[in-house]
Amino acid sequence: MKIRVAVKDKDNNIVYYEDFFIKDRTEIPEISSIVSDKIIELEKKYPYPDYEVEQNIAFEIPNNLNKNEI
Amino acid sequence: MRMNNIKSSDYIKNVPNDFIISNNKNYIKNNQVSNQINNLDDKKTLDNNEDLANGLLLALKNKKDLFTNPDDKLIAKNEIFKKYTIQDLESIKSNEISKKEFYNLFNSILYNNFYDIYDILKDRSSDFEYSINDGKISNLGYQKDSISFYANIKSLDRIIEKMKRKNKTNLSEITDIVRGRIDCKDIYQALEIYNKLKNSLNLKNKELIEEDNMIINPRTDYMGRIHLLIKDRETGGIFELQIGSKNITDFIEKGILIDYGIKEKINNNGTITYVQDTFKSNIHDLCYKSLNKILDPNSHYYEKYKSIIPKLQQLKQEYVEIQKEIFQSEKDFSFEQRKNELNERINNYVLKVQDTFKYIDKNDIEAILS
Numbered sequence: 001m002k003i004r005v006a007v008k009d010k011d012n013n014i015v016y017y018e019d020f021f022i023k024d025r026t027e028i029p030e031i032s033s034i035v036s037d038k039i040i041e042l043e044k045k046y047p048y049p050d051y052e053v054e055q056n057i058a059f060e061i062p063n064n065l066n067k068n069e070i
Numbered sequence: 071m072r073m074n075n076i077k078s079s080d081y082i083k084n085v086p087n088d089f090i091i092s093n094n095k096n097y098i099k100n101n102q103v104s105n106q107i108n109n110l111d112d113k114k115t116l117d118n119n120e121d122l123a124n125g126l127l128l129a130l131k132n133k134k135d136l137f138t139n140p141d142d143k144l145i146a147k148n149e150i151f152k153k154y155t156i157q158d159l160e161s162i163k164s165n166e167i168s169k170k171e172f173y174n175l176f177n178s179i180l181y182n183n184f185y186d187i188y189d190i191l192k193d194r195s196s197d198f199e200y201s202i203n204d205g206k207i208s209n210l211g212y213q214k215d216s217i218s219f220y221a222n223i224k225s226l227d228r229i230i231e232k233m234k235r236k237n238k239t240n241l242s243e244i245t246d247i248v249r250g251r252i253d254c255k256d257i258y259q260a261l262e263i264y265n266k267l268k269n270s271l272n273l274k275n276k277e278l279i280e281e282d283n284m285i286i287n288p289r290t291d292y293m294g295r296i297h298l299l300i301k302d303r304e305t306g307g308i309f310e311l312q313i314g315s316k317n318i319t320d321f322i323e324k325g326i327l328i329d330y331g332i333k334e335k336i337n338n339n340g341t342i343t344y345v346q347d348t349f350k351s352n353i354h355d356l357c358y359k360s361l362n363k364i365l366d367p368n369s370h371y372y373e374k375y376k377s378i379i380p381k382l383q384q385l386k387q388e389y390v391e392i393q394k395e396i397f398q399s400e401k402d403f404s405f406e407q408r409k410n411e412l413n414e415r416i417n418n419y420v421l422k423v424q425d426t427f428k429y430i431d432k433n434d435i436e437a438i439l440s
Contacts, residue, residue, distance in 0.1 A: 001184060012350045028181045036173035039225075040166060048227040055177075057184055058220040 003031065005038050005055045007046045015051065016042070140275070145306035147175050152242035156233050159241065163226060176223045179307030180248045183300065184221050186274040187250070187311070190267060191219060217259065218316075221250030221309075231440055245299055249310040253319050256400045257285045257294055260313045264296050267311075275303040285314075291358070291390045294318040294397045317396050317405060321416055322354040328427045349432045353420070355439055356427055357389040363438045364430070371434060381426050388419055 006017040018038060022031050035055060042053045151172060154162075162168040224232070224247050232244060241247075254260040264283070271278055280299035284292060295314035302309060330347035337343060361382055364371040375382065392415060399405040399412070427435070 001181070001188065003181075011348070022181060022185070025185055028178060028185065032174050032177035032181060033170075035177050036170050039173055040169055043225075048225070052227070053225060054222060055180075056220060056222045057180065058218070 001057060003035060003055055003057045005035060005042065005053065007042055008052050008054065010050060015046070140304050140306075141178075144175060144178055144304075147171060148179075148306040151175060152240065154241045155239060156230055159226065159230050159233070169226070172226065175305070176248055176307070179302060179305045179309065180221060180223050182305055183248065183276070183302055183307075183309040183311075184219075184250060186276065186302075187267065187300075187309075188219060190270045190274060191217065191252070191263065217252055217254050217263065219250065219252045221248070223248050235440075245308050246310040248307060250312070251319075252311065252313045253316040254313065255316060256405065257315045257397065258400070260294075260296060260315055261285055264298075264313055267298070267313075271300060276309075277301045277303060279308075288397065291386075291393075293393060294400070315396070315400055317400065318393060321392060321396060322358070323352045324416065324420060326351050326353060326356055326420060326423055326427070328424055328432070330428055330432060347432070349427075349435065351435070351439070353389065353423065356423060356435070357385055360430075360435055360438045361386045361389075364434075371438075374434075375430060378426065378429055385423060385426055388422070392416060392419060 001022045003020040003022070004017055005020070006014050009015050020031055020035055020038075022028060039053050039055065046053060162172055224244075229241070229244055229247060232238070233241075236243075238244060252260070252263055254263060268278060277300065278298060279301045280297075282297040284295050284297070288294070295312055295318070298311045298313070300309045300311055301307075328349040328351070330349065332344050333347040335343050335345045363369055364375055365379065365382060365386060366372060372379065392412070395408075395415075396405070396412060399408045405412075
């Protein structure tokens, strides 16, 4: 499962993004915390409403991930 | 024929030559059991081997994450945040510890729901397929499904804006902080997924608390989707999930670029440059959300744009008509035949939207959509 934290400008252009992956359910608490820190850091650097920090998650299998895992 | 639907004792007796079953995370376990089956001299031996049959059934049925325990700390945090007012939320913005707790909670709700719902969907997609030929089970490999599933959370600023706009008193009244969408190849697949979720959510410690099925009961101006509110008993959070036809989604979310012409831009050093003034949006935001507001005779926009109201009404009407045509063509299985004709109609519609919306102030659209 891929999490993309992205910063968009007012015209919806992505000015920055970073991806995080959850391979196993047990990683949820750790990744939740890491992503929270990242969002807070980006919100400081790119203040609203000129920019907006958002995260989207989707299912995706990165190359180095076993297909049997989410 | 799906393994899930047959009893363990019937398993070997009933397998056809091209038998396919869906697999899960216990793939390795299943393979071990499969190997044992393949090594049996006689299929009948299995009927007398209860342990092996039960092991096979258990391996196929058992999901490791079934009935995971509720996280009491997250549930308690959620209960606290639910009571937060706009002022409380404003204060979080300047307090890094609270802000971290806030995002941490909603991230957990998001990831937890996404993970479990994906796991339910994965079952139906036959991610891993087996084939039985000459009594031998062999792994065929991985298959991707035709659906896409994605999700996100509203930012703190957006939540505050929505509470102000909708006059909400506390956070519990906002149900779409954590939301997701499943795009399906058509309305029939959407219904299939809806039924699958309805039957399986409980096994993932989740509860369907509200549903609006606009495939069975379409609205006059919105159809082809199912909106669900799911309560996650593990985190206490609410997940808003929309399931719908990709064809309708592709239409309503088709990008629109409104060109307002050239505008002056004053630079930091006092010089002036001329830039193209544009606004990026999509059909749903412009022709549903914005037009609903502008076409409301009680709104001040109605008076402001009085001269183009008939044109805007036509746009709204055509938005509904195109949606209905896609919906109907999926219902009667004629979508593939009508695809080109519908695409052409949509492209012409986009031109009309671009042409009409350039007379609507960009700031007004932004204010309506904010």
